[in-house]
Amino acid sequence: MIGESKKNGLMVQRQASIIDLDDIELERHFQHTGIGFPTSAPTGERLFDANGNHPLTDAERSQMIERAEAKFAELFEILRIDRNDPNSADTPHRLAKMWVGELFKGRFTEAPRITVFPNRKSVDELVISKGIKVMSVCSHHWQPISGECAIGYVPRDKVIGLSKFTRIVEWFSRRGQIQEELGEQIADFLVELLDPIALGVIISSKHYCMIARGVEAHEHSVMVTSVMRGELASNTALREEFLKLGAMS
Numbered sequence: 001m002i003g004e005s006k007k008n009g010l011m012v013q014r015q016a017s018i019i020d021l022d023d024i025e026l027e028r029h030f031q032h033t034g035i036g037f038p039t040s041a042p043t044g045e046r047l048f049d050a051n052g053n054h055p056l057t058d059a060e061r062s063q064m065i066e067r068a069e070a071k072f073a074e075l076f077e078i079l080r081i082d083r084n085d086p087n088s089a090d091t092p093h094r095l096a097k098m099w100v101g102e103l104f105k106g107r108f109t110e111a112p113r114i115t116v117f118p119n120r121k122s123v124d125e126l127v128i129s130k131g132i133k134v135m136s137v138c139s140h141h142w143q144p145i146s147g148e149c150a151i152g153y154v155p156r157d158k159v160i161g162l163s164k165f166t167r168i169v170e171w172f173s174r175r176g177q178i179q180e181e182l183g184e185q186i187a188d189f190l191v192e193l194l195d196p197i198a199l200g201v202i203i204s205s206k207h208y209c210m211i212a213r214g215v216e217a218h219e220h221s222v223m224v225t226s227v228m229r230g231e232l233a234s235n236t237a238l239r240e241e242f243l244k245l246g247a248m249s
Contacts, residue, residue: 050107050139050175050177051139051175051177051181051182051185052107052175053106053107053108053109053175054107054108055108055110056108056109061100061108064096064108065096065100066096068095068099068100069095070092072091072092072093073092076092102174103174104137104174104175104176105174106170106171106172106173106175107175107176111171111189112167112168112170112171114160114167114168115160115161115164116158116159116160117159117160117161118158118159119156119158123155124155126154126241126245127152127153127154127155127159128150128152128245128246129150129151129162129165130148130149130150130246131148131248132151132166133148133166133170134146134148134173134182134203134205135173135174136173136177136179136205137176137177138176138177138209139176139177139178140178141209141213142176143207143208143209143213144206144208145173145177145179145205145206145207146206146208147203147204147205147206148204148205148248149203149204150200150202150246150248151165151199151246152198152242152246153190153200154197154198154199154231154238155194155196155197156194156195156197158193158194158195158196159194160194168186168189168190172186179203179205179207179225182203182225183201183225183226187201187227187229191229191230196230197231198229198231198232198233198235198238199229199230199232200226200228200229200232200239200242200246201227202224202225202243203223203224203225204224204248205222206219206220206221206223207223226243
């Protein structure tokens with residue numbers, strides 16, 4: 001890849017890096033050249049997708065925090081932030097704990113335990129939980145994704161407590177994500193768990209990668225995605241009922 005830059009007032013050609021490419025150019029580059037990054041860390045650990053999951057022990061997470069803290073301290077030096085500033089002195093440690101133990105915890109922890117109950121009364125109407133908190137991180141720019149989720153399903157033989165939807169959404173959200181894939185992951189998990197007659201997942205979120213940077217959209221700007229499975233994908237009347245009852249303010 002060749003780019004241009006100025007040197008002594010003259011335009012000169014230089015070898016461009018992939019960091020110089022916009023999203024479309026980057027996608028085109030990978031289509032032609034394949035994956036251009038390592039698939040394992042220098043210390044031997046397997047690397048995996050930002051929204052993937054590989055549970056770690058407490059000791060492994062502690063080691064990860066320690067290593068991340070050192071890298072954040074190095075980043076502060078690159079950004080010329082003086083850590084003699086009392087507000088910044090312990091920030092690398094706080095950042096490391098936050099990323100490993102909070103914002104990305106869904107990458108490193110086991111799936112939540114979900115107790116499934118028999119559908120003893122043969123319920124065959126929509127069961128909906130909405131207003132479920134979504135707090136995630138955009139995997140493109142590591143900015144917050146903040147919003148709500150609504151989940152509806154028509155049971156077949158199994159039902160679960162509504163609080164479990166919150167645990168499932170949190171487990172998948174607390175990773176580097178794009179909203180489109182988040183909805184698909186939640187739906188896949190619930191279909192495998194419940195084998196429902198119908199299932200729908202709606203997510204409405206603010207994306208601060210678009211609000212705080214880039215186009216700097218209005219703070220009320222939201223992205224809405226939906227995933228419909230089973231009869232919610234094929235039955236128009238049922239889908240409209242779900243969209244109406246699951247509508248978020």
